[in-house]
Ligand SMILES: Nc1ncnc2c1ncn2[C@@H]1O[C@H](COP(=O)(O)OP(=O)(O)OP(=O)(O)O)[C@@H](O)[C@H]1O
């Protein structure tokens with residue numbers, strides 16, 4: 675099976691000289707779920723931002739679904755990779771939930787009717803169809819997270835990248851999110867500090883340490899080795 679993500683010798687230096695990623699080699703198969711674990715500041719978010727080209731490698735390569743990241747392929751890659759930010763308030767900005775979720779399909783050239791259809795289907799998938807007419811900022815944290823995920827799903831991505839999706843969610847909200855993610859067929863990269871959440875959704879974890887991958891292993895093995 676073709677890998678949905680292939681990253682080779684990825685290095686990234688921020689403008690202030692911080693070397694946030696040193697030499698990352700990473701691959702993910704279509705449909706596979708992997709957890710990214712590691713200390714604050716170890717480079718997980720920086721890595722995630724390379725997968726849809728928000729950040730571009732200082733050196734090394736990022737290939738998504740067989741397409742090498744470049745200025746020319748950026749739009750194509752963004753259609754394949756949906757990034758869900760830690761804080762949903764950075765993702766939701768339209769007057770109603772429905773308009774918010776329809777925004778992506780509209781921007782990619784769908785007719786208003788098609789975009790609304792896509793948005794309604796995605797809202798149904800995440801269990802939020804009954805909130806379609808509400809203002810996004812009046813939703814609870816867990817509801818916002820679901821709507822943000824619906825906005826991503828409406829674009830039919832092949833890969834979902836979720837940066838600390840359980841932050842701000844209460845335990846039932848976390849379980850509900852795990853149920854939802856389990857029901858989605860896409861490949862998933864879960865950045866999380868929540869070990870039980872990681873363990874429930876995937877066998878395989880990658881442990882980041884100071885901008886490098888220190889281990890790729892089963893979650894329990896990582897927990898034991900790094901005292902996580
Ligand atoms: N815009 C920026 N400019 C300069 N340095 C940055 C910037 N963003 C992040 N960094 C630095 O890059 C390194 C990696 O940060 P990153 O946010 O990727 O870590 P993380 O593993 O996601 O951490 P956390 O678990 O706290 O979310 C840190 O040293 C951080 O200070």
Ligand SMILES: [Mg+2]
Nearest residue numbers: 718719720837
């Ligand atoms: Mg982070």
